[in-house]
Amino acid sequence: MRIKTLELSWFRGAADSITLPLNGKSMVVYGSNGSGKSSFVDAVEYVLEDGKITHLAHEYSGRKQERAVPNTHRPHDRQPELSITFGDNSELKIEIAEGGSYTSSGAEAAAMPTWEYRRTVLRQHEVADFIQSTKGDKYSALLPLLGLRPMEVAAENLRQLAKSVEQESRLATTQLKLKEVATRRRETFGTDNEEQIRKKIDGLHVTYCPHEASTTDALSRCRQVQTAIDTRIAESSADLRRYVVLQDAASLDLEAHIDAVRAASGRLAGTVEPLITEKLEILQSTVAYVDNLKDEKEVDCPACGRPIPVDALETHLNTERQRLSGIIDAFNTRKTAIGTLCNTVRTLQTSLAKPDLKSWREKLADGPIGQSFIYLDGINAETLRGSCGEEQLEAIEHHLRPLIDAAVSSSKNAPPDAQRLSTDRHEVDVAGTVIEADELDVAAKRAQCLTSFINRLEQKTRDEIRTQAKAVIDDISKDIQAMWAILHPDQEIDGVHLYLPDGADKAIDIGLRFYGVEQDSPRLTLSEGYRNSLGLCIFLAMAMREATNDRPVFLDDVVVSLDRNHRGMIAEVLEKKLNARQVIILTHDRDWYTDLRAQLDSKTWVFKTLLPYETPDLGIRWSDKTTTFGDARAHLKERPDSAGNDARKIMDVELATIAERLQIRFPYLRGDKNDKRMAHDFLERIGSDAKKCFQKRSGTSYDSFMSGIEALEGAAKLLVSWGNRASHSPDVVRPEAVKLIDTCERALECFKCSSCGKQVWYANAASPELVQCASGEIRWRYGKG
């Protein structure tokens, strides 16, 4: 939607009211520094960025920039306002309240804030921002253009979803439990495989459940054998029952389990690492981010906190990841060992608390291990899982080992039946646990499979993003190259393109060829001016990717670091590449303004000049001085003298610029007289040089451009007489003024080629000796004067 008007009232530098009268056209606004040009751009940024203007975001501007946005001298009853009317006469109006909050109204209140700032406004300080930003920021800037946001959202959701699946399926806990079962299995069955364990169970089933042969399911067989053994024990003598329980206790390998905890704790010793899992996650992300840090010298490692040189960071991060993964493995091993020890303690508690051992305990209670029974009864095996340090291990060793020794000693003379019953029941218990764990194992495998699938899907989605992004950035690169070629013709810096760096997600960078050598970044070789010119090409290429051509583009003082030659080419870029767009250029460069006025089509471009800023009460003001010969002619009827003077003023300004461009030498004058030369002073010297320097093509050679020279001489003659007040009546008649305006206009026109439409200073034709128009039809040879 093109903009018709942009009106400010007490907003930034504006006083009561100032309107940017675009009327749907493109515009060049000239104004000296501080004249208020940027207030218009601030207004656009304010709308697009939800009431925030980046360059005003500082500690003094207030939370809502309420101390920076309003004009400091506004009347008490007036608040800042801005209103924008669009091509279809729809309107957006913004009223800013005392505290800085704002309300918007009008048909476009919802639509315009959705425009992307980075493709609408380019300011002087932002020109090189894209080039200097990190690869990640470049990617973020381009992401809306790539149309890949849904895929980006999906990739991030998939990453988080994989974690949620791990948590919801309790994968980590299940895996620890499976490790504990594996330990018990190894202790009970050694290296026996499933088939051998099943055969053992089948054998026990035949022995203890001869009438249950029809049962085939292994777990059911285990349960039947357990019940049969328990029944047999319960029906046996008190002595035998006691021996069975003592055997159970005696078979516990407490010492081995304590040693296992100590060994695992030893491996963890010295690695006090809180939040290891979180650190690992951060490290994982940092590895993907390393490529974005190459412009830094050192960064603090997010895991160990030490400063690490960036070129060594990737290796350091991988080492840290391995170290932390090793710690997590050791931590899990310790956790498993503690779990096994807890099971042992609980089994001992259960066994020694059985009524069958009541008399045995009473007999020993008054002896040296009496305290150990009290310790055993009081210990909470589950709390040991959370805290099992050396102190607890020593206490367990000190109290429980004598109890097991006592059980071993007392069960020495146990009858073979007791030993067999105890061993058989232990084996069938463990076998049952192993079979049950199979189901857990299947659930864990399902969860792992799902997690891996989601992780792969995330990766494939990121691959797709990369493929699609590449296609889009290749297209953008073509536009950048085309504009760069216009701005820098015949220069050995080419092949400018955006690319996706290998091995880095969410990253884009800029490559180019510098005198035949491929470069990964323009920052390696390009001067500041070239970087800015490249930044401008990139901004314009991005702006061209807008879905609609109707949105305006604001360029605020973007050519500061470009030389006159390259500034001159920008008009060609605008004409060739952005002629369908509404472009608003704001500049404090008078020369460039004059160039643009000469180069750009007045049918589609408006040129306006701001007055220098005087006071906040007066605010931003347009200059109503004549700026064109057309305007001068408009005064002919009422005030012919004024019309003639306007023409002279135009010549004063234009000829000064032309003289500089054509390298006309002037004698040095004392004082400030150099700055006070009048049009006829310039024209006299230009006309004189023109006889030797100003040439027009004639076949294959060049002759003096006679009609041009005559036009300059004619204008010089008239301006001299006009400037000589003594020889001129104060009452100027209209025909005189008409003649002056026409002659002056013809004199300036002679510098413009009638075939290509470009000025004679358009190109230097790869020669330091001359300038010429685009077609070479007319030229000016320096030094001929």
Next chain:
Amino acid sequence: MPKEDDWIAARITEAKTDTSLLTSSVLTRMDALLRNQLTRKQLTKTELTAVAKQLIAAMAQSSQEAGSQQ
């Protein structure tokens, strides 16, 4: 002009490896999630937990169905 979600089916096919556990019903569910919830906005932890539960249940159900068919 390719449609916005043309990529989904192809990427799911590429990502699946263990088809014995990843049955077609799980893949169909993932396809539907990617066409809707997962591409629209960044999900909250609660929303992600709900999606994770759905998928875990779908995996378990598929596995039971596969078991009972055998």
